[in-house]
Amino acid sequence: MQNPLVLHHEKMGAELAHGRVPLWFSNTSDEYLMLGKSAGFADLSHLGVMAVDGKDRLPFLNGLVTNDVGKLYPGSGVHSLLLNTKARVIADLYLYLKDESLLVDTGDVSAQNVKSFLDRFIVTEDVRLSDLTDELVRLTVQGPRATDVIKTVLGVNVQELQPLRHLSIGPSLVVNRDRTGLGGYDLFIPRDEAEPVWQGLLLKAQDIGAGPVGLSALDVYRIERGTPRMGVDVNENTIVLEAGYADAISYSKGCYMGQEVVARATHIGRVNKKLVQLQLETETPALPGSPIVHEDNEVGRITSSAYSPKSRSVVGLGYVTREFAKENARIEVNSAGLIVHARVTKVD
Numbered sequence: 001m002q003n004p005l006v007l008h009h010e011k012m013g014a015e016l017a018h019g020r021v022p023l024w025f026s027n028t029s030d031e032y033l034m035l036g037k038s039a040g041f042a043d044l045s046h047l048g049v050m051a052v053d054g055k056d057r058l059p060f061l062n063g064l065v066t067n068d069v070g071k072l073y074p075g076s077g078v079h080s081l082l083l084n085t086k087a088r089v090i091a092d093l094y095l096y097l098k099d100e101s102l103l104v105d106t107g108d109v110s111a112q113n114v115k116s117f118l119d120r121f122i123v124t125e126d127v128r129l130s131d132l133t134d135e136l137v138r139l140t141v142q143g144p145r146a147t148d149v150i151k152t153v154l155g156v157n158v159q160e161l162q163p164l165r166h167l168s169i170g171p172s173l174v175v176n177r178d179r180t181g182l183g184g185y186d187l188f189i190p191r192d193e194a195e196p197v198w199q200g201l202l203l204k205a206q207d208i209g210a211g212p213v214g215l216s217a218l219d220v221y222r223i224e225r226g227t228p229r230m231g232v233d234v235n236e237n238t239i240v241l242e243a244g245y246a247d248a249i250s251y252s253k254g255c256y257m258g259q260e261v262v263a264r265a266t267h268i269g270r271v272n273k274k275l276v277q278l279q280l281e282t283e284t285p286a287l288p289g290s291p292i293v294h295e296d297n298e299v300g301r302i303t304s305s306a307y308s309p310k311s312r313s314v315v316g317l318g319y320v321t322r323e324f325a326k327e328n329a330r331i332e333v334n335s336a337g338l339i340v341h342a343r344v345t346k347v348d
Helices: 005-009 028-037 059-064 110-118 144-155 189-207 217-227 257-270
Strands: 015-017 021-024 040-043 048-053 077-083 088-099 100-105 128-131 134-140 166-169 172-176 182-190 273-280 291-294 297-308 313-321 330-335 340-348
Touching: 005 015, 005 189, 015 257, 021 040, 021 217, 028 040, 028 217, 040 189, 040 217, 048 110, 059 100, 077 110, 077 217, 077 257, 077 273, 088 172, 134 144, 134 189, 134 217, 144 182, 144 189, 172 189, 182 189, 217 297, 217 313, 273 297, 273 330, 297 330, 313 330
Parallel strands: none
Antiparallel strands: 015 021, 040 134, 048 100, 048 128, 077 088, 088 100, 134 182, 166 172, 172 182, 273 313, 273 340, 291 297, 291 330, 297 313, 330 340
């Protein structure tokens, strides 16, 4: 089903990705700076959303995902992962408990794929799964003045809303979801209400210096934070501990799919490679898959990178062998035959 905001984006001259959401409206650099100075709002309606209903919804999910869903209470949320039996990452999830149901943000993995995976484990449990991606439009407001934008446009004070906590505004949901390190909120809005909310953002947010931004500017902040993205930095061949995800795994709740492998690797205390953040001595992003080398030996691969206006250089994410998975490790990146000096700046 077509995104109801596509025509609005096209009229504003946005460059669209996935045929439905903007990569940018003006340019990535200006939108990046606006996010850092005030706030920006973006259309994320390409990301998956599903609902889990039924009286057994929490124990059912708790036996499958990596974090402790059993501790949720209405208005709270948790970051978790769905793994296969070999502890490879199937989906990166954010779960939000409402009064009568659970809203699941499936991110870059389609809600239908997550639903199909989970459906196989429903036997006698009272659990119902619904793909809501086409019924809800996802917007996000990010930046140091995101709270002001929400109050100005929606008339709601979310100043006291803690990370991953949420509140309902009629049929819509506002979640404290920081995607940039600057503060921010995700809005889940029924399709027929998305256009007036978007128009309200365009008309009212400009008074505080905020405006629309695309995925490209948000992605720079994502890489600067060292946050992996499904389908880009992580896929179904990635062992979860290689990619970090420390906030998404409970080591005390008991069994879940892939738990034995996670426990074994944790006990051994190592994996063969780790996802790290890099700073490259160049202004040209490296191509995904570019080899990371040391003394002519390949020690890893770049998964994503972008030019950072803040550091005036390229920041990137990539997997390196254990020897180089430490801050300030010096390596090089071979991007299309050009050798670029780099160093590791963060290891999760």
